[in-house]
Amino acid sequence: MSYIRKQIGWSNESNLLWELLKKLDRLIGVTGSSTGGGSSTVELADSTQLDAFGRLRVSDEYTLADYKNIYGPDVNLLQLTGNGGSSTYSFDQSLIRLGLDGTPSGFSICQSKMYHNYMAGKSQLIYISFNLNAAVATVTKDLGYFDAENGIFLRQAGDGTLSIVLRTSTSGSMTETVVGQSSWNVDKCNGTGASTFNIDITKTQLLYIDFQWLAVGRVRVGFVHDGQAIVAHEFLNSNNLAIPYMSKPNLPVRAEIYGDAEASMDYICSTVISEGGYSEAGIDWSHVIDPLVSVASGATVPLLAIRLKDNFNTYPKNRMIVRLQDFNITSTNQPLVYRLLKLPNEAALTTATGWVSVSTSGSGVEYNDGATAINYVAPGVDILTSGYVSAAQSSKSALTQGSSSSARKNYIAQNYDSTDSEIYVIEVTNGGTNSTDVGISMQWREIY
Numbered sequence: 001m002s003y004i005r006k007q008i009g010w011s012n013e014s015n016l017l018w019e020l021l022k023k024l025d026r027l028i029g030v031t032g033s034s035t036g037g038g039s040s041t042v043e044l045a046d047s048t049q050l051d052a053f054g055r056l057r058v059s060d061e062y063t064l065a066d067y068k069n070i071y072g073p074d075v076n077l078l079q080l081t082g083n084g085g086s087s088t089y090s091f092d093q094s095l096i097r098l099g100l101d102g103t104p105s106g107f108s109i110c111q112s113k114m115y116h117n118y119m120a121g122k123s124q125l126i127y128i129s130f131n132l133n134a135a136v137a138t139v140t141k142d143l144g145y146f147d148a149e150n151g152i153f154l155r156q157a158g159d160g161t162l163s164i165v166l167r168t169s170t171s172g173s174m175t176e177t178v179v180g181q182s183s184w185n186v187d188k189c190n191g192t193g194a195s196t197f198n199i200d201i202t203k204t205q206l207l208y209i210d211f212q213w214l215a216v217g218r219v220r221v222g223f224v225h226d227g228q229a230i231v232a233h234e235f236l237n238s239n240n241l242a243i244p245y246m247s248k249p250n251l252p253v254r255a256e257i258y259g260d261a262e263a264s265m266d267y268i269c270s271t272v273i274s275e276g277g278y279s280e281a282g283i284d285w286s287h288v289i290d291p292l293v294s295v296a297s298g299a300t301v302p303l304l305a306i307r308l309k310d311n312f313n314t315y316p317k318n319r320m321i322v323r324l325q326d327f328n329i330t331s332t333n334q335p336l337v338y339r340l341l342k343l344p345n346e347a348a349l350t351t352a353t354g355w356v357s358v359s360t361s362g363s364g365v366e367y368n369d370g371a372t373a374i375n376y377v378a379p380g381v382d383i384l385t386s387g388y389v390s391a392a393q394s395s396k397s398a399l400t401q402g403s404s405s406s407a408r409k410n411y412i413a414q415n416y417d418s419t420d421s422e423i424y425v426i427e428v429t430n431g432g433t434n435s436t437d438v439g440i441s442m443q444w445r446e447i448y
Contacts, residue, residue, distance in 0.1 A: 048222075048229035051123035051210060051275045061125070062278035064116045066271040067253060069094050075380075075409065078416050080109040085257070098257045099264040100139065107258040111147070113413040113422075115319040116272045117282075117447050118213055118249035123275035126209040127224065128253060129268040132201050135160035139259030143267070144221075145209055146254055149174050150246045152209050152219055158259065162201060164221045164233045169247045177235070184233040189223065195230045199223065204268070210275075215244030250319060250448065282447035284325065285358055287367045292332070292437035295430045302341075302371040304440045305349060305425035308414050309357065312364040312448075317418035320364050320448035321411045324424050329389050330439040334432025336389040342409060343423040344380030349373075364446055374427060382409060391432060411447075 050056060067074045072089055073096055079087045084103030087110060089096055098108040118124055126145045137158045142165070144153025149169040155178070156162055164184065166177040179185075187193030199205065206224040208231075211217060216238045222231040237245040255267040287306065295301055312318040329338055343349055353370030357363070374381070412422035426440050 048208075048220075048231060051125070060277075061273045061275055064272045064274055064278070065112065065114050065253075066269075067112060068269050069096055069267075076113050078109075078111045078113055080107075080111070080416050082107050093266075093268075095266045095268040096255075097264055097266050098255060100257060100259060100262055102260070102262040104260045105258075106260065107256065109254065109256040109416075110267050111254040111256075111416065112252040112270075114321055114411065115147075115248075115250040115252055115413070115448075117280065117321070119274055119278055119281065120214055121276075122278065124211055124213070124249070125273040125275055126207075126253065126270070127273075128207040128209075128255075128270040129204060130207065130255065131204045131266040131268070132156045133263070133265055134202050136259070136261050136263035138261050139257065139263040141255075141257045141263075141265045143207060143255045143265070144253075145251050145272070147251055150248045151251050151254070152211065152221060152246075153254070154207055154221070156201060156265075158261075162199070166219065166235050166245065168245060170243050170245070179233055181232075186220075186231045186234055187222065189230065189232050193230075195225070195228065197223070197225050197230050204266075211249075213246065213249035215246070216241070217245075219245070248319075280445070280447060282323075282445040283362070284443060284445050285363050285365060286441060286443040287358060288441035289369050289439055292330075292439045293369075294435050295334075295336075295428060295438050296435045297334070297430050297433055300427060300429040302349065302374050302425045302427040303369065303438060304442060305343075305351075305368045305371055305423050306358075306365050306412075306442060306444065307346070307355065307368075307423045308412065308421035309364050309366055310414070310419055310421075313361070318364050318414050318421075319418065320446050321413050322365060322424075323411045323445050323447065325443045325445055327426060327443070328439075328441045329426070329428065331389050331391060331428075331430075332437040333391055334430050334434055334436035335391045336436070336438065337386070337429040337431055338389060339386040339427045340384045341374065341425050341427060342382045342384055342412065343374070343425060344378065345415065345420045345422065348375045348378040348381055349423055349425060350375070364448070365444065367442075371425065374425065384409065389428075391436075 081087055084101035084106040085108035086099040087108050096110055100106040130143050132141050135156055139158050141156040142153050145151055146153045151167045153165050155165050162181040163178045187195050189197050189199040191198035208222045208224050208229050211219040219235040220231045221233050253270045257265050308318045349371050350373040351368050351371045355366040355368050358365045414421045
């Protein structure tokens with residue numbers, strides 16, 4: 001404010017123009033100073049115009065994932081209910097309603113399959129639209145970017161108290177820092193802050209989260225109202241904590257309701273964004289069938305499958321995602337039809353042999369080259385791509401549904417408990433009059 005006043009030579013703070021100038025100053029967030037040599041420097045004040053690393057938000061946002069419930073519940077969302085909990089889709093409102101019927105210890109959880117990959121040095125930005133509805137005694141509602149061990153989220157308690165929560169397992173067990181609305185340190189969103197925003201939690205809202213990780217950075221949480229991002233509370237961790245503020249930055253979008261009374265909340269839409277560019281880091285692995293497998297004339301056989309291990313490097317849950325990069329199929333003397341499928345779980349694949357680790361250290365994937373059949377009627381079986389391999393030692397190499405995260409289904413992940421992974425499998429049909437020897441290889445990327 002003093003910079004603007006100096007430039008125009010204004011000193012009377014008692015009139016309308018002065019008040020307008022103060023509002024203008026808040027809107028543009030500019031401060032300045034003279035270097036004494038006839039030049040001035042201009043700095044942007046800290047605001048949501050800057051990302052979590054203090055960079056002006058002018059670069060393209062890279063969408064890691066988005067979840068829209070337009071034609072039904074998004075296929076990339078997991079739903080878990082128990083003790084009278086329910087998950088109901090509304091076509092007219094394009095939302096998922098999580099409900100409780102009053103049974104003691106009821107719960108309903110909606111969570112993304114993907115644990116979104118955080119890139120060090122990039123701001124991670126999350127938007128989630130929702131309606132928590134009216135508070136109900138003995139019922140808690142949580143919504144944000146979190147799982148059972150780590151995360152950042154909004155909470156509505158049974159008495160109606162709104163809190164912003166930072167959950168961490170850095171001590172070896174899960175703990176929470178719970179900050180009630182009356183203690184939010186940027187804008188309490190009760191009409192008294194600079195934004196004058198007064199939140200009505202029984203109306204639809206848009207939650208806003210951005211954070212640095214690098215294990216020590218800043219976390220901001222707030223709301224978007226009438227196009228304006230309003231920070232409610234920030235956690236300032238560097239130079240304040242002796243240990244990392246959160247164990248893992250790769251987390252899912254999640255909404256949950258739990259308690260002992262009849263209640264509901266609405267999860268509508270969400271997105272997770274990497275700001276300032278993104279290059280999907282990961283480790284590439286491959287596996288090949290050796291020796292070749294004989295396939296009889298007219299036979300249809302699933303020859304090679306891969307899935308995630310239940311745990312990874314002693315961590316009890318495997319939260320990486322795996323994208324198939326390409327595959328290769330060879331037939332010695334008969335034409336083949338091939339199908340690349342994504343299966344929802346182990347029940348969709350009948351196997352004659354056990355699963356084998358690709359590597360005892362380093363890889364989070366295991367393979368199976370002894371499958372006998374695919375259960376096509378199982379819910380969630382998807383044919384990602386299909387085609388032909390001609391006879392006489394020809395081969396086929398293909399990339400599944402585009403590359404990287406451009407394909408919404410081109411990844412596999414574990415289930416909620418990390419006990420039953422999704423599966424990639426290649427199935428072939430021998431279209432010739434004689435048996436043929438078939439070879440298959442897969443290459444994939446493990447991202448974590």
